[in-house]
Amino acid sequence: MRRYEVFLKKDGRDEFRHAGSLDAPDDELALVxxxxxxxxxxxxxxxxxxxxxxxxxxxxEFISPNADKPHRHNDxxxxxxxxxxxxxxxx
Amino acid sequence: xxxxxxxxxxxxxxxDGGGIVEVDDDMPDAYRQAVFAFxxxxxxxxxxxxxxxxxxxxxxxxxxxxxxxxxxxxDEIGHAHLLYMVGADMDIKTRREIIEDLFAGxxxxxxxxxxxxxxxxxxxxxxxxxDAAALASQQAVFKNCSYGPYRRILKRxxxxxxxxxxxxxxxxxxxxxxxxxxxxxxxxxxxxxxWPSLQLFGxxxxxxxxxxxxHIKSERNEVLRARWVQKFVPLLMSYxxxxxxxxLTHDPATDSWTSGPIDWEPLKRTMAMRGxxxxxxxxxxxxxxxxxxxVRRVLDNAPARAAGVAA
Numbered sequence: 084m085r086r087y088e089v090f091l092k093k094d095g096r097d098e099f100r101h102a103g104s105l106d107a108p109d110d111e112l113a114l115v116x117x118x119x120x121x122x123x124x125x126x127x128x129x130x131x132x133x134x135x136x137x138x139x140x141x142x143x144e145f146i147s148p149n150a151d152k153p154h155r156h157n158d159x160x161x162x163x164x165x166x167x168x169x170x171x172x173x174x
Numbered sequence: 175x176x177x178x179x180x181x182x183x184x185x186x187x188x189x190d191g192g193g194i195v196e197v198d199d200d201m202p203d204a205y206r207q208a209v210f211a212f213x214x215x216x217x218x219x220x221x222x223x224x225x226x227x228x229x230x231x232x233x234x235x236x237x238x239x240x241x242x243x244x245x246x247x248x249d250e251i252g253h254a255h256l257l258y259m260v261g262a263d264m265d266i267k268t269r270r271e272i273i274e275d276l277f278a279g280x281x282x283x284x285x286x287x288x289x290x291x292x293x294x295x296x297x298x299x300x301x302x303x304x305d306a307a308a309l310a311s312q313q314a315v316f317k318n319c320s321y322g323p324y325r326r327i328l329k330r331x332x333x334x335x336x337x338x339x340x341x342x343x344x345x346x347x348x349x350x351x352x353x354x355x356x357x358x359x360x361x362x363x364x365x366x367x368x369w370p371s372l373q374l375f376g377x378x379x380x381x382x383x384x385x386x387x388x389h390i391k392s393e394r395n396e397v398l399r400a401r402w403v404q405k406f407v408p409l410l411m412s413y414x415x416x417x418x419x420x421x422l423t424h425d426p427a428t429d430s431w432t433s434g435p436i437d438w439e440p441l442k443r444t445m446a447m448r449g450x451x452x453x454x455x456x457x458x459x460x461x462x463x464x465x466x467x468x469v470r471r472v473l474d475n476a477p478a479r480a481a482g483v484a485a
Contacts, residue, residue: 084473084474101326102330103256103259103260103326103327103330104259104263105255105259106259106269107473108473108474108476109476109477112473112476119248119252120252120255120256121330123245123248123249123252124334126330140175140198142175143176143177
């Protein structure tokens, strides 16, 4: 038995999303089980099945430091304040 | 891999802050055990419920409802399957160990599946009252569940339980509009299933309930139970049925219904595998498991195939 991770995407509007996992002896049966377990009501039109052993995990310590970089965002506050000042007759 | 916490206080502060635990996090063992036991009981209940549902496929009246019961059977077995995957990933028992413990009577499943559905009226009462009670419990877990894999899989399960409940209500409407024989049959089913359905929520939550403290459940048992009573009493009465609770009270000022004293002995008996139908249910499921051994043997011994085979 191998353990697979199931990803589904619908209609081109959304990205592929993780749906869950399943055990199957081979890829062909894994596809059948994925459809019967996760897409009985047309929850997707495209499917990715990945052998769990092939999933490369990012360590949270490696991924999360990027939560700390406000210079990569712009919340628009400075512009909004300037516009409000102009509207209210300031400069 | 995953996150670690220095102490239980540290971990609980993370949960209180809305933190979501993932399978590869180094969660405290008590949390792992509690979450696993909760998922295991949910999964077992889905499987036992699915097996009852299956028994009713040949006896369901009308093609439309027969097909719906067929679909519901697949849903319930499917839910068990999804939950067993989530449970097995917690590294406490393998999926097979969970199932074998269930069929050996060593682990729990919901009280309602320890009773026998004798008539079609019972099936309608189950798909209406029991499914609504189960759905309310699951929604209260989904709302604020701190264990990520369980929370995500609940989303799918809840959407499908919603179909079952609506199908149950549709069947009840048909019976309510039916002949006197049908209405009498359904009243008998309500009399038999009202209390087990209500007891599904369990006794009042204890002050130190870890499931509440660790954000597995988001509502106390008694709150969910009272809400269910408030919903179903007026609904059943509006269709001319009665609720078998002599202690039931109505407060006209707030238009609220409160159930009378609840006898918890029947619930305790089911949890000890001594419910009216516990032995037959488990034996039936175990016999089925034994009969299908050859399928598992074939799958276990199947040679690995090349990747990328399109169905």
